[in-house]
Amino acid sequence: MRMTLLLITLMVSSVRLVAADSGSDRPEAFAYELQRLAPRPGKRDALLDWLRARGAEVARRHGIAGVACLVPAGDDPAGEVLWLTRCQTANAATARGALRADAECRRIDPAAGEAESLVAKVESMALVPTAYSPVFAPAVSAEPRVFELRTYTCPSPEKRALLDDRFREHTMALFQKHGMQNLVYWHPVGVEGGERKLVYLLGHASVDAARESFAAFRKDLDWLAAKEASEAKAGGSLTEKERGVISEFFLATGFSPLQ
Numbered sequence: 001m002r003m004t005l006l007l008i009t010l011m012v013s014s015v016r017l018v019a020a021d022s023g024s025d026r027p028e029a030f031a032y033e034l035q036r037l038a039p040r041p042g043k044r045d046a047l048l049d050w051l052r053a054r055g056a057e058v059a060r061r062h063g064i065a066g067v068a069c070l071v072p073a074g075d076d077p078a079g080e081v082l083w084l085t086r087c088q089t090a091n092a093a094t095a096r097g098a099l100r101a102d103a104e105c106r107r108i109d110p111a112a113g114e115a116e117s118l119v120a121k122v123e124s125m126a127l128v129p130t131a132y133s134p135v136f137a138p139a140v141s142a143e144p145r146v147f148e149l150r151t152y153t154c155p156s157p158e159k160r161a162l163l164d165d166r167f168r169e170h171t172m173a174l175f176q177k178h179g180m181q182n183l184v185y186w187h188p189v190g191v192e193g194g195e196r197k198l199v200y201l202l203g204h205a206s207v208d209a210a211r212e213s214f215a216a217f218r219k220d221l222d223w224l225a226a227k228e229a230s231e232a233k234a235g236g237s238l239t240e241k242e243r244g245v246i247s248e249f250f251l252a253t254g255f256s257p258l259q
Helices: 002-021 044-060 089-101 103-108 157-177 207-219 221-234
Strands: 030-039 065-072 081-088 119-129 146-153 181-189 197-204 245-252
Touching: 030 044, 030 089, 044 065, 044 081, 044 103, 081 089, 089 103, 089 119, 103 119, 146 207, 157 181, 157 197, 157 207, 157 221, 197 207, 207 221
Parallel strands: none
Antiparallel strands: 030 081, 030 119, 065 081, 065 245, 119 181, 146 197, 146 245, 181 197
16 A cells, blocks of 8 residues: 555656756746846955855756856956856746845845845846747756857847747748857846847857857858848848947856856
């Protein structure tokens, strides 16, 4: 009898685990948050130490997983740190609220004051994967790589929809053709103008390799045809003239799940 009950318990537990993981291979299963952490003067190393030693564990106990911890490639006088996390979409609001209320997170809360906080400023952006985004599986690459975060701002939500169409039907395949890794594509939520933005992350062998890939991409006849057709349909460019496309390059820290 006890053995039967044990087997039933194990079967139920297995079903629950499968149910909890179901949908984890779909982009929409996860909600992301990208935090830009500006350390207080002289505190960048201490901030990275805290993120390595405590950040992931503190987030995990609230159902949030660390995805990446990145620092700018090249000269970086500001010392900015990017911390990317994700959690199940259904629990996102509750999980993020609990994380912010955690006493240990005073170390990255500017409101805590200079004596307790390692950061002077935090900018947070909630992100949801686009319907066409690859499934994002943070992994350590066999070869060194840099990451490019690109942010597009469109004149209107309608033009962003056309931009999404162009990425889904043409751009992503052309990126891959020219040696770029499509990692994840997002739409911001809960931020002013978010309905007009597209944010995505690419992987490259190096900054120079990225520039070479984009140079080849921009001359590709298939890209030129897709660009012309989409802009003709939209009646003009799909992105704003001023700061419509922002590109930033980052390196992974030694403890980042994404390498």
